[in-house]
Amino acid sequence: MSVRVGILGATGAVGQRFIQLLDDHPTFELAAVTASADSAGKTYREAAKWRVDTPIPDDVAEMEVVETSPAGIADADVDLLFSSLPSGVASEVEPAFLEAGYVVSSNSSNDRMATDVPLTIPEINPEHLQLIEVQRDERGWDGALVKNPNCSTITMVPTLAALDEFGLERVHVTTLQAVSGAGYSGVTSMEIIDNAIPHIGGEEAKMETESRKLLGEFTGAEVRLHGADVAASCNRIPTLDGHLENVFVEFADEPSPAALREAMRSFESADLPSSPDQLIKVFGDDEPDRPQPRLDRTYAGGMGIVAGGVQETATGAKYNCLAHNTIRGAAGASLLNGELLVEEGYV
Amino acid sequence: MSVRVGILGATGAVGQRFIQLLDDHPTFELAAVTASADSAGKTYREAAKWRVDTPIPDDVAEMEVVETSPAGIADADVDLLFSSLPSGVASEVEPAFLEAGYVVSSNSSNDRMATDVPLTIPEINPEHLQLIEVQRDERGWDGALVKNPNCSTITMVPTLAALDEFGLERVHVTTLQAVSGAGYSGVTSMEIIDNAIPHIGGEEAKMETESRKLLGEFTGAEVRLHGADVAASCNRIPTLDGHLENVFVEFADEPSPAALREAMRSFESADLPSSPDQLIKVFGDDEPDRPQPRLDRTYAGGMGIVAGGVQETATGAKYNCLAHNTIRGAAGASLLNGELLVEEGYV
Amino acid sequence: MSVRVGILGATGAVGQRFIQLLDDHPTFELAAVTASADSAGKTYREAAKWRVDTPIPDDVAEMEVVETSPAGIADADVDLLFSSLPSGVASEVEPAFLEAGYVVSSNSSNDRMATDVPLTIPEINPEHLQLIEVQRDERGWDGALVKNPNCSTITMVPTLAALDEFGLERVHVTTLQAVSGAGYSGVTSMEIIDNAIPHIGGEEAKMETESRKLLGEFTGAEVRLHGADVAASCNRIPTLDGHLENVFVEFADEPSPAALREAMRSFESADLPSSPDQLIKVFGDDEPDRPQPRLDRTYAGGMGIVAGGVQETATGAKYNCLAHNTIRGAAGASLLNGELLVEEGYV
Amino acid sequence: MSVRVGILGATGAVGQRFIQLLDDHPTFELAAVTASADSAGKTYREAAKWRVDTPIPDDVAEMEVVETSPAGIADADVDLLFSSLPSGVASEVEPAFLEAGYVVSSNSSNDRMATDVPLTIPEINPEHLQLIEVQRDERGWDGALVKNPNCSTITMVPTLAALDEFGLERVHVTTLQAVSGAGYSGVTSMEIIDNAIPHIGGEEAKMETESRKLLGEFTGAEVRLHGADVAASCNRIPTLDGHLENVFVEFADEPSPAALREAMRSFESADLPSSPDQLIKVFGDDEPDRPQPRLDRTYAGGMGIVAGGVQETATGAKYNCLAHNTIRGAAGASLLNGELLVEEGYV
Incomplete structure (x- = not known):
């Protein structure tokens, strides 16, 4: 067919x-x-x-x-x-x-x-x-x-969906986004060599609203936005492809880092030709410096999500996630x- | 003398x-x-x-x-x-x-x-x-x-000190740190060109503890750590000098962005030879893409702090701050x- | 006045x-x-x-x-x-x-x-x-x-003028040019991160013709182009400021590297407010890796020329030179x- | 087998x-x-x-x-x-x-x-x-x-071999070499971000001697070095992989750019598992800005040579060539x- x-x-x-x-x-x-x-x-x-x-x-x-x-x-x-x-x-x-x-x-x-x-x-x-x-x-x-x-929303939402079983309440996310997200001429070399730009017009609002719609419940007639508070801060950095995001999450429950990793690893993928076998690849404690844009953006042909750095914090937990912004994103x-x-x- | x-x-x-x-x-x-x-x-x-x-x-x-x-x-x-x-x-x-x-x-x-x-x-x-x-x-x-x-703590703490009058309760901070912070040979070119590394050994713990000591009260015999919860996530990016940080803050009060900007701008400097006249330079709404490492790291000869991007969020407020990591830091x-x-x- | x-x-x-x-x-x-x-x-x-x-x-x-x-x-x-x-x-x-x-x-x-x-x-x-x-x-x-x-011509010509006393006959020059030479939006970040571009429209012809006019003799009525053959090859690389050039020169005489260095070092500057005291700074054998764009482009406030790497070759001699392309250039x-x-x- | x-x-x-x-x-x-x-x-x-x-x-x-x-x-x-x-x-x-x-x-x-x-x-x-x-x-x-x-020799020699039929007499070559050529820790990020280094220890001598041995004639008892004069100038630039080289060549004959392109394109490859079908890919006049390291280094799985920018000069001809330095090189x-x-x- x-x-x-x-x-x-x-x-x-x-x-x-x-x-x-x-x-x-x-x-x-x-x-x-x-x-x-x-x-x-x-x-x-x-x-x-x-x-x-x-x-x-x-x-x-x-x-x-x-x-x-x-x-x-x-x-x-x-x-x-x-x-x-x-x-x-x-x-x-x-x-x-x-x-x-x-x-x-x-x-x-x-x-x-x-x-x-x-x-x-x-x-x-x-x-x-x-x-x-x-x-x-x-x-x-x-x-x-x-x-x-x-693209920045897609990178984060699969991980949040995987963790929602613990009662997701609040999200603070910071992005380190590649220049290709702005299109071929979107970021000049003079703007970004030896530099970072802490502003991408409209991007933060997109992450804050789109993520709640994606995680929302379909009632048969409408989608009810997910109740979590989401606050985003977006940056452009000198990478070509691959958005890296640092996420702080707070839950109703108190899941351990191991439980968070397991929830992401075992999150089910879809049975579609371009879906990865494992949607979210998760690095453990022994590789705390992953995911990295250049090394991990081609996971599953660029269609997968890669996470790592899962740790407890004073307020809940944190982790990093990454996806190829012009392929999966x-x-x-x-x-x-x-x-x-x-x-x-x-x- | x-x-x-x-x-x-x-x-x-x-x-x-x-x-x-x-x-x-x-x-x-x-x-x-x-x-x-x-x-x-x-x-x-x-x-x-x-x-x-x-x-x-x-x-x-x-x-x-x-x-x-x-x-x-x-x-x-x-x-x-x-x-x-x-x-x-x-x-x-x-x-x-x-x-x-x-x-x-x-x-x-x-x-x-x-x-x-x-x-x-x-x-x-x-x-x-x-x-x-x-x-x-x-x-x-x-x-x-x-x-x-x-260096990463110094970049943030002056802004938190300026805002503490509003009842600082929680801080989530993500850093985008320059390679010079790792010393001359600390980061190889193959690690960082077209890349970012979401891990700097020990850095997050330093930010989380040192900031609370700096903001703590001296009782005459000891320093009582400040009571705010601080969670940090640290990244290395391909910049030479200047640490950029995205900060999410939550307060007992509900200060407006204008009040936050004013508190940072009017925060008193010290009367020492190397202190800047104005400790914290603050960009307003009209320049949302500042501070940037390459453009702002030499403010006050590299001894000043530069902030910007102050906005309300679903959980409190957010802003960005920057300092020259090998000078002020x-x-x-x-x-x-x-x-x-x-x-x-x-x- | x-x-x-x-x-x-x-x-x-x-x-x-x-x-x-x-x-x-x-x-x-x-x-x-x-x-x-x-x-x-x-x-x-x-x-x-x-x-x-x-x-x-x-x-x-x-x-x-x-x-x-x-x-x-x-x-x-x-x-x-x-x-x-x-x-x-x-x-x-x-x-x-x-x-x-x-x-x-x-x-x-x-x-x-x-x-x-x-x-x-x-x-x-x-x-x-x-x-x-x-x-x-x-x-x-x-x-x-x-x-x-x-800008690329200016970087090279002072060194050629200094060496013309040895009977300059042929020049092969390759440039490694900074992105600022193309103007603020001239080179996109997607073009140049982790890349080099071996073509800058019209630049090679400018170097080949302008240099011969600059070195030419004024007869009272016209400028006779210098007789040397000049062949140029131009590249854009991921530097912000400072054009670096590799020059191969052939002379009627057979000057030693020491004589070439001395001729460049002692070349007279002009008595004008913005002229450097020493027009051409020359690195010796002990620092063969200089000049470098980031370290040397601000010599004499960006108005000087910096040379180095002078060596004999099978065909004559070679050296490198550098100038700040948007200041001196x-x-x-x-x-x-x-x-x-x-x-x-x-x- | x-x-x-x-x-x-x-x-x-x-x-x-x-x-x-x-x-x-x-x-x-x-x-x-x-x-x-x-x-x-x-x-x-x-x-x-x-x-x-x-x-x-x-x-x-x-x-x-x-x-x-x-x-x-x-x-x-x-x-x-x-x-x-x-x-x-x-x-x-x-x-x-x-x-x-x-x-x-x-x-x-x-x-x-x-x-x-x-x-x-x-x-x-x-x-x-x-x-x-x-x-x-x-x-x-x-x-x-x-x-x-x-690696820098390998990039150039196949093109010279293809052109030797025109009576190769003199070669001036400048390299723009990727950091991976120095090994994983060979070039620090502080050395190379926003910079270029016009010196790679011993590299120029290798290019000048190895190329003449490769192009030399085997007599049955020894290899007679090719008689061409070769002068090389080597630079490190902020690219990860792929050495780009600008070559000026002088011949006994006066081949046209079209003849040079054709000689490279039709140069025979070897019948070995890892040899490319076409050893040298050649870009024409319509794409003067190729080859580029990031776009062309993976030609033939990194085992091919890519050339372009063939033009006449005042002294002979020039062109650019490129190969993946850690694969083919x-x-x-x-x-x-x-x-x-x-x-x-x-x-």
């Missing part, structure tokens, strides 16, 4: 990761790549300034780029769209595809907190996908829109939601 | 900063530089692999290095010693100097939490210096030993304690 | 360096700062995203930015203009100022090789300034236009030409 | 690459790992601080490390040894293995220029292997010692020589 898919905004940094990840995908077949009007008509090779460290797949290199509109992809006969458009563009363009009946798995940040849009990590809250029924009722769409969270997240949409019969 | 001073361990990274800071000092005159036995007898230029970005002062370059022992400096007629010895060496060697009657201002980490050793930042807790009387009673020393805290901290010792009549 | 000066393109990276260098200048008084139309009317503080590591001088911060046109600066009563406009803009705008009678010392790359435009480094070829007479004859300008060379170069213009009576 | 192999010095940086490359090798089976006496008896996992970005192969992790001596490996029944010992150790230890009859493919720098030791790159000068006969005659060894060149080079030794019947 093959599913024909398209990528909206295929030439950018996340778009290139989609193409890399779709190469040799067991069920998805890339049938359309879109970009802005001035790239339409070019081959993908001409339109994209390819930056990924594997070559452009030959067949994609020669594909014709079409404009990002339902008309543009009308001939491609696709069943599922992945969107990595800038959020400003996405908020204008995505509705047109939904009205035209397309199923869209989107990495763009618009509408993530809308009450009728599922914000989903397949291993964490697949049941939220049922919000699509609410969405269709309210908006009258034939299509369906599902979002994945922000962006293109891979949308891809996985696409696989879930197929699995659940929405495609 | 001139005070003759010596540097114990003068050839290392912190020793070199001492020499840079003592050049043109208004009252201190460098009269002795010590190192291990195999450097004794060489000129300073020969013995030190000079790495500071200003040239070796000419007179220091030609000074003879002597062995780190009371005999070694016997002819130098010094009144005050600065110590930047590795803590393992310092714990062996410092007592000999104290027994010989020297006043020692030490950056080494040994004995910082000893109940009869003052751990002092002159602008924060100068009254703790009176522990010297207890120390002399207990140890029978003619000399006096004062310590400054760890090491050599400059000991130097300032030396100035306080002179001011208070211990030298 | 005070000279009122203006900066064309004052808000960019080189413009900011001009402002830093003009602060406390003994004879120049900053009287006008220009930028594009959308910045006109703002204060300098509002218009510039200040990135230099010293604060904006207070008086400059509150200056009103005017449009880059003769009308814009008409009220400022300036005697000398420094230009750091992008070359595309400069080639359009500079002629208007020259027709209006202004003397312009320009860092922009347009017209550097024009036969009636002096390309000058004051310590190397001050006599080329007399081309201004040719320029005035040919163009009918009351003003005068002088250019300084490209850009703003400082124009400033120095301005000082020469004053000295020679053109202002 | 399986060949049992051992690694001398298996725990270091190059040793780890050997292990990575031998995992899944079609014919070599790892049977012994040696290290210094204090590691002997430990498992490989315990003895090695594993730094490669793929996990330790499970079977290797549990192998017992033995001492680096013929006695140490006596029970392992190996047919071929790879050596990545420090050259000081290798010059003491390698002869013992040769006297004991082992065939050793060594990456260590000792003896590379010895007249009876083949210095070999299988695609370039496989016929030099016949020096083994001379070696056996002179030294009375049953075993055989073959060396591969230095070290462990992979020895491995390939091992494959050649098997192919040629020495094992």
